[in-house]
Amino acid sequence: MLLLLQNRGRMTAEELASELDVSVRTVYRDIEALSSAGVPVYADRGRTGGYQLLGGFRTRLTGLTEQEAKALALAGLPGAAAELGLGTVLAAAQLKLDAALPTELRAGARELAERFYLDVPGWHRGIERLDQLTDVADAVWRSRRIRVDYRRWDDSAVERVLEPLGLVLKAGNWYLAARCEGDERTYRVSRIDGLSDLGEEFSRPEGFDLAEYWREWSARFERRLYPRTATVRVTPLGRELVPVYLGSVGARALRETATEPDSGGWSRVELPVEPGAPALGELLHFGPELEVLAPAELREQVAEAVARMGALYG
Template sequence: MRASRLLSVLLLLQNRGRMTADELAAELEVSVRTVYRDIEALSAAGVPVYADRGRTGGYQLLGGYRTRLTGLSEEEARSLALAGLPGAAAELGLGTVLAAAQLKLYAALPERLREGAGQVAERFYLDVPGWHRGIESLPYLSVVSSAVWDTRRLRVRYVRWGNREVERVVDPLGLILKAGNWYLAARCDGTDRTYRVSRIRDISDTGETFERPAGFDLGEYWRRWSEQFERRLFSRIAVIRLSPHGQALVPFYTGVVGARALRESAGPPDADGWVRLELPVEPGRQAIGELLRFGPDLEVLEPADLRAELAEAIAAMGRRYV
């Protein structure tokens, strides 16, 4: 552990130039006293690191010194796939590992390319979760991730829709991050299934390994599963009219499902710019709430029962405000 940290200190100084003890301590998540000991150890090992005293001082390497010790560990190499998702890496327990891997890559780059890579991090930041959702509790995500890597069979206690708890023995095949939510693709009783990681209530290792199914493609599996999920979720078709303003609101109110319907099923606009299309909606009262968001910019034409339900909801709202 200390050898890895000493290498991180060396690479930080090599990549960033002068750094204070406080800055190094914050970067490595250790105490300032530990940084002092690490600097002494590097000096004793012959690394030309020296300190500038004073308020603007800090530690730096003698000009021109560079290490070529940039080999990546297995964990660090794995973590590079999450280089654009630091939050995801932290949730998986790979935050510090990812930082170490990035340091080693920066150290191996020529100076011009290294400066460009640093500027990207300064100017662009990826924040995956949406605004309108709480932060999920994910106490078992790192356990699931390790089992995916090591093909370890797991026993999980899981809360299904309707708050019914079930126990399953699963072979974890892959993890998917969708709009800030983590999902596990796993084989259970010979069938590939999807589990939302935040709904796992308990987990244990069975002590068994499994053989990954030949030809399993995680991306293709998720594409097919997502399409099936959309068809189950949006099982009702509403024939509607939308004003020009309502058309602009579709991506915000109905997401990719509505945007696809507008693109693929909308007819030509009438004289006022209104278009007719078929919009997949959820069954029950959920559809009423979604359609009411459009206000006067949407009219339901069919089916008749949905039009009647919407008219009744609008009338009840009108009575509320009389």
């Protein structure tokens, strides 16, 4: 209750009871206990009243469990923080956290940090290092309208006026969620060639949730990226290779569509595939561990490619 009041300000007894899953009577009792313990909590009476801490009161970082302290050691992304110009800020915060933790919890957190390390990018690409990223981040922090020179996927150049809403780091790549001409859109930061601050603040959309926006946008992007489905059958090894070659899309297809293995060990799966030539390349990765059953034209393309490869190798 103390942490809720500290972080949210004024809250009614009903709000506290709902948040803590207790009765209002319990809230009254615990408020009295906090007050008796010397915590400066007071009540505003009336229809819009509630409980509130005396201005400026803060509790120390007490009550952390050993597991919570260890989890905090994994919470930071130092590489990403450095990209955003927050590397020294993160280091200072970690020092303050270490100083506030009891000795036994501090030792446990350091022990975990020595044994686990989070490396975000994949093997074949690193985190993008971009001159514009800190400026974009600054515009996000300060809700500043910006003008950008942007390269689209076909390498054509456009100019856009953006209201930056948030930054997302996905597999080593930075993406900007922004409002443009009244619509919420996503831009890859590496394609921003130039940026200027227009000197104007904007009001963020009420209720905008960056995590929810990113989930919805990712789902739409995935549907565009994989607009059709191939019916295939895979060997046990092919089944293991599906998430390796197709990532989370393949893993979900296995969970949702894979049949039980037949007597020969083969399973049938409905795999999302890209349009055109990329689909052929994806399926050829599997070699003899996957057979395309449908659509017929895709099966024919795979058969033709395999025949050409057979002729090439004699």
